[in-house]
Amino acid sequence: MHTTSLTLLQRLRQPQEQFAWSRFVELYTPVLFAWARGLGLQESDAADLVQEVFALLVGKLPEFQYDKTKSFRGWLRTVALNQWRAKLRRRSREPSAAALDPDGLAAPAEEAFWEQEYRRRLIARALDLMQAEFEPTTWRACWECVVNDRTAPEVAAQLGLKPGAVRAAKFRVLTRLRQELEGLLE
Amino acid sequence: MSRLEHCPEYADLQQYVNRVLAPEAAEDLARHLEECERCGELVDQLLTGDTLAEALRVQLEPTQSLAGPELRELIHRARAMQPGLASATTLNPARDPRQDLATAVVALLGPPQYAGELGRLGHYRITKVLGSGGMGIVFAAEDLQLQRQVALKTMTPELLGSKSAQQRFLREARAAAAIRHEHVITIHHVGLDRGIPYFAMPLLQGEALHARLGRRGRLPLDQVVEIGAQIAEGLAAAHDRGVIHRDIKPANIWLQTPDDGDPHRLGRSPQVPRIKILDFGLARELTDPSRLTRAGEVLGTPGFIAPEQARAESVDHRCDLFSLGCVLYVMATGKLPFSGKDLAAQLVALAEHTPPAPHEIDSAIPRCLSTLVLHLLAKDPAARPQHARAVAAALDAQWSR
Numbered sequence: 001m002h003t004t005s006l007t008l009l010q011r012l013r014q015p016q017e018q019f020a021w022s023r024f025v026e027l028y029t030p031v032l033f034a035w036a037r038g039l040g041l042q043e044s045d046a047a048d049l050v051q052e053v054f055a056l057l058v059g060k061l062p063e064f065q066y067d068k069t070k071s072f073r074g075w076l077r078t079v080a081l082n083q084w085r086a087k088l089r090r091r092s093r094e095p096s097a098a099a100l101d102p103d104g105l106a107a108p109a110e111e112a113f114w115e116q117e118y119r120r121r122l123i124a125r126a127l128d129l130m131q132a133e134f135e136p137t138t139w140r141a142c143w144e145c146v147v148n149d150r151t152a153p154e155v156a157a158q159l160g161l162k163p164g165a166v167r168a169a170k171f172r173v174l175t176r177l178r179q180e181l182e183g184l185l186e
Numbered sequence: 187m188s189r190l191e192h193c194p195e196y197a198d199l200q201q202y203v204n205r206v207l208a209p210e211a212a213e214d215l216a217r218h219l220e221e222c223e224r225c226g227e228l229v230d231q232l233l234t235g236d237t238l239a240e241a242l243r244v245q246l247e248p249t250q251s252l253a254g255p256e257l258r259e260l261i262h263r264a265r266a267m268q269p270g271l272a273s274a275t276t277l278n279p280a281r282d283p284r285q286d287l288a289t290a291v292v293a294l295l296g297p298p299q300y301a302g303e304l305g306r307l308g309h310y311r312i313t314k315v316l317g318s319g320g321m322g323i324v325f326a327a328e329d330l331q332l333q334r335q336v337a338l339k340t341m342t343p344e345l346l347g348s349k350s351a352q353q354r355f356l357r358e359a360r361a362a363a364a365i366r367h368e369h370v371i372t373i374h375h376v377g378l379d380r381g382i383p384y385f386a387m388p389l390l391q392g393e394a395l396h397a398r399l400g401r402r403g404r405l406p407l408d409q410v411v412e413i414g415a416q417i418a419e420g421l422a423a424a425h426d427r428g429v430i431h432r433d434i435k436p437a438n439i440w441l442q443t444p445d446d447g448d449p450h451r452l453g454r455s456p457q458v459p460r461i462k463i464l465d466f467g468l469a470r471e472l473t474d475p476s477r478l479t480r481a482g483e484v485l486g487t488p489g490f491i492a493p494e495q496a497r498a499e500s501v502d503h504r505c506d507l508f509s510l511g512c513v514l515y516v517m518a519t520g521k522l523p524f525s526g527k528d529l530a531a532q533l534v535a536l537a538e539h540t541p542p543a544p545h546e547i548d549s550a551i552p553r554c555l556s557t558l559v560l561h562l563l564a565k566d567p568a569a570r571p572q573h574a575r576a577v578a579a580a581l582d583a584q585w586s587r
Contacts, residue, residue, distance in 0.1 A: 054264040167226035
C-alpha cells in the first residue's frame with residue numbers, strides 16, 4: 001500500500017514506517033553537513049558531528065512531535081547547536097584546544113546558514129531524492145515552470161504538451177514535495 | 187478513469203493546493219486540471235507566494251553532489267541507527283548478525299519508493315533478504331524492466347570499500363555468467379549501482395541440498411547417484427570455461443522442486459530433483475594471475491574442501507572433484523568424511539585420515555559407488571579422477587545399472 005498521504009514528519013512518529021528514518025537521513029545529511037562545515041569544522045569533524053546529531057535525533061524526534069509550539073527548523077538547530085557545544089567543551093578539556101570557549105562562538109556563518117540556506121538545501125535534496133517518483137516529462141515540465149520561472153504555455157510549446165498538462169505536472173510535483181516536507185520547512 | 191463533470195468550486199481548488207482533499211478527489215481534480223485552462227490558471231494564482239514554489243525559484247545550486255564517499259558513508263551509518271527509533275530502545279533482542287549484514291546492505295540501496303520494498307538497486311526493486319554468506323547477500327527482487335522475479339546477489343558491505351574486492355566480485359560474476367549449463371545457475375545480468383556490484387539470477391523454487399540433508403539425514407541411493415552426476419556435469423561445463431568453483435558443498439547445491447515439468451528429466455526417476463550449482467563466489471578463472479590463495483588464508487568450507495585448499499596451496503579444477511566426493515559421501519552415508527570437534531581437528535582429519543569406505547558404513551551402498559567416492563577423496567589431486575566429465579560418466583553408468 002502507498003503511504004504517501006502522510007507527511008514525513010508524521011511517518012517518523014510511526015514505528016511501522018520503517019523507511020521514514022532512512023528518508024529523513026537521506027534528506028538531512030547534506031543539510032547538516034553543510035551546516036557543520038559552515039561552523040568551520042574540517043570534513044571529518046563535520047561528519048562526526050552530523051553522526052552525533054543523528055544519534056540524538058533517533059531518540060528525540062518522537063519527542064518533537066508533541067511540541068507544536070516549536071518550528072522544526074528551530075528545534076533541529078537547537079539540538080544540533082547543543083551537540084556542537086558539547087563537542088567543543090569535550091575538546092576544550094583536551095590540552096590542544098584548551099583556549100576554545102564554546103559559548104563565545106555563536107558563529108555568524110552558522111546563523112546565516114539557518115536563515116538562508118536550510119530551506120534551499122533541504123528542497124534541493126528533496127528534489128534529488130524524489131525525482132525518481134515522477135515521469136521524466138512531468139518532472140521536466142515542473143522544473144521549467146518553477147525553477148526556470150517560465151509560463152505554462154511556453155513550456156508546453158517546448159515539450160509538445162498542452163498547457164494544462166504542464167500545469168498539472170507542476171501541481172503534482174509541488175503537491176508531492178509539499179506533502180513530504182510539510183512541517184519541516186518552517 | 188473518473189473525471190469531473192464540471193469545474194470544481196474555488197474552495198475545492200484551495201483545498202487541493204492545501205492538500206486537504208482526499209487522495210481520490212485530489213486525483214480527479216489533478217486530471218481535470220490537465221484539461222481545464224481556467225482552473226489551471228486559478229490554481230497557479232493560488233500557488234503564487236507559496237513557500238515551496240518561492241524557495242524553488244531562488245536559484246537552486248546545481249544538484250548537490252552526494253556522490254562523495256564520505257557523505258554516502260555518513261548516510262549509511264545514520265540510516266543504520268533506525269532500530270532505536272522504530273522500536274522501544276529498551277528492547278534489545280539478540281540480533282542475527284546475518285540480518286545486520288543485510289540491513290547494512292539495505293542501507294546502501296536506493297530509497298524505497300513503495301511500501302513492501304526494501305530499496306532499489308539498478309532497475310531492481312529489492313523486496314526481501316533471502317540469505318547471506320561470506321562474500322555476499324542474496325535478495326529477492328523484481329526486475330522492473332522485464333517484470334520478473336529474480337534473486338539478486340550483492341557484496342557484503344565490509345567488502346564494498348575495497349576496489350579490488352569489487353573487481354573480483356564482478357570478474358567472478360562474469361566468469362559464472364559465461365557458463366551456460368542446465369546444472370549451473372544462470373546469471374542474467376551483472377551490474378554496478380551506487381558503488382554496489384550485484385548480479386541477477388533466476389529466483390528458484392526448491393531448497394538447498396544442505397536443507398534436505400538436514401531434514402532427511404541422507405538420501406536414497408538413486409538420488410545420490412543422480413544428484414552427483416548432475417553436479418559433475420555442471421562442474422565439467424565450468425571447468426571447460428576455465429572456472430573452478432572452489433566451494434562445492436551441500437549449501438551450494440540447489441534442488442529444484444521435482445515437478446517443474448522440465449523435459450531434461452524425462453525418463454528419470456520423478457523423485458530426483460534437478461539441481462543447479464550455486465554461488466561461484468569463490469570461483470577464480472584459471473588464467474587469473476591473482477588466483478593464488480593468500481598465504482595462511484583458508485577459503486572454502488571445512489568439511490568439504492580439498493587438502494590442498496586447506497594448505498592454502500594453489501589449486502586447480504581437481505579440488506572441486508574432491509569436494510564432490512565429500513558431497514557424495516555425506517548424501518550416501520549421512521556422515522562427513524572428515525570431521526573433528528573444531529576447525530583444527532577437522533584440518534588434521536582432512537590431512538591425515540582416510541575415511542571409512544561408504545559401503546562399510548552401509549552395506550547397501552554398491553561397491554563401485556563406494557570405490558568412486560574414495561577415489562575422489564584421494565589426498566593427492568593426481569590420484570583422483572582427473573575430469574568432472576569422467577566422474578559424470580562413471581555415475582551415469584551406476585544409474586543405468
